[in-house]
Structure formats: C-alpha cells, structure tokens
Amino acid sequence: VRQFAAGRLADLPAEYAAAREAFCAFYAERLAAWGAALRGPSQLAALAEMEAEFDDVRQAWDWLCAARAAAPLARALSAVWRFCELRGWFEAGAALLERAVAALEAEGAALGAALTYQAWFLMYLGQLGPARQKLEAGRALLEAGPDRGLLAETVFALGSVHMLAGQVAEAAQLMQASLDLSRATGDASRLALSLAGQGTLHLVRGELEPAYALLSEATRHARAVGDPYQLAAGVGALGAAAGALGRPAEAE
Numbered sequence: 001v002r003q004f005a006a007g008r009l010a011d012l013p014a015e016y017a018a019a020r021e022a023f024c025a026f027y028a029e030r031l032a033a034w035g036a037a038l039r040g041p042s043q044l045a046a047l048a049e050m051e052a053e054f055d056d057v058r059q060a061w062d063w064l065c066a067a068r069a070a071a072p073l074a075r076a077l078s079a080v081w082r083f084c085e086l087r088g089w090f091e092a093g094a095a096l097l098e099r100a101v102a103a104l105e106a107e108g109a110a111l112g113a114a115l116t117y118q119a120w121f122l123m124y125l126g127q128l129g130p131a132r133q134k135l136e137a138g139r140a141l142l143e144a145g146p147d148r149g150l151l152a153e154t155v156f157a158l159g160s161v162h163m164l165a166g167q168v169a170e171a172a173q174l175m176q177a178s179l180d181l182s183r184a185t186g187d188a189s190r191l192a193l194s195l196a197g198q199g200t201l202h203l204v205r206g207e208l209e210p211a212y213a214l215l216s217e218a219t220r221h222a223r224a225v226g227d228p229y230q231l232a233a234g235v236g237a238l239g240a241a242a243g244a245l246g247r248p249a250e251a252e
Contacts, residue, residue: 020063027060028072035079038086039189041226050083061096065103073100074110081117085124086229094121112141116154123161132161149190152181156197163201175201189230192221196234203241212241 030053037046050057061080064073077100084093097118104111115138122131135158142151159174175198182194199214219234242250 024060024063031076031079038082065099068103070107077113090121090124109145112138128161128165148181149185149187152178152190188221189225192218208245215241
C-alpha cells in the first residue's frame, strides 16, 4: 500500500513534495518527544514505539539529511542516538549519524552534537582514534554555543575514550571538567552520567572510598531522573565498589 501510494504521489510533484514535508515535520516532532522520553521513566515505552515505527523514522531521517534540514535534524539527533545506543545498534547508529554530520556541515552547535553522537558509536565499535577526533571537533563547536549539558556529555565521552586507551591522567582531567559542567547546569541526568564516570575512574584506580561516594551520588540522581538504563548502570558500578570495599551484603 505504501509503495502504491508513493508511486501515485510521484506522478503529482507538488502533492508529493507537500506530503514529504508533512511526513518529515511529523517525525521531527515525534523524535524530539522520544528524545526526552528516552532519558526518563517512559524510556521503555518510547523504545517500543520507536522500534515499531523505525522504518518511517529512517525514511524521514533520509529525507531530512538529503534536504539538509538543520533545525528538524538538530531536534531529532538525541532520539536516534539514544535509541540505537539502547538497542545496541552501533553500526547502524554510526551510519545514520554520519549522514547527519554531512548534512549539518556548516551548522555550528548542531554539527557539534552530531559529531558527539557519532563518536559514541565509534567508541563502542573500538574505533578510538576516529572517535577522539570527532569528539574534539564537536567539543570545539559546542564550547561556542549555549548547550552546556551536551558539552558535559561530549567531555565525558572524550574522557571515556582516554580511559579506554589507558590514558588515565588525561581521562581524570576530562571527567572532572565534565562533572564541573554538569554541576553548573543542574541537569540531573547529565550529573548522574558525569558522577558515574568520575566514580568509575576512581574505581579503576583502586580509590575505593571516593569511588563509592561518587557512585552513590550518581545513583541518587539517576533514580530521581527515572532512567532505567542509567539507573541499572549506576547500581551495577556501585555494587562493584561496595564489593571491593568488603560490603558483600550491600553489593548484592
């Protein structure tokens, strides 16, 4: 039915252009709403909705990228990144964000966001060098813009790349910078992320008491936000710290 309707519309260029524009506008708004839901207690419902509609999401994304529609793409970035991250679709996510990076080539902060989200997937795929390059470029663009919360995420991701590369001193500086930015914004979700990063770094270094304190605070913020994925990760890391401190009952 969809192919038949598309074929009929293709014979009516003005109507086809109007239908495509309406379709993209609809999904840009859907994605903006999903992006917020994927960071809170409605995460599981948003995941299910996005998965059921992902063929349409991909079609809208392709059209938005082809049109270099900067404003709707910027609103949609977070949802596509978070969905693919939570589903473990790292290669697909990297490809989708690569298209967005090309479409947002001269768009400042929006390009910075797209580079950051693409770099997450490259990091998950073990491509630490390219991930670091994109994060450094994204950081430079975001530092000139107003979104300090996303800048905190970018610096956190850059610290994670350094930590995975075994560059612990550099990672520590970046994790602290991310935490400072997150505290300044007061964004509980970003704060939970930055605290977890700093706590995990202390845990890796064997600094158990500060690790436990930071991870405890991260878990409190994650619980307040209601993000199931972030809460599970925080509780897992806190359990590891408690176990290392010889508190097996708490670790369980």
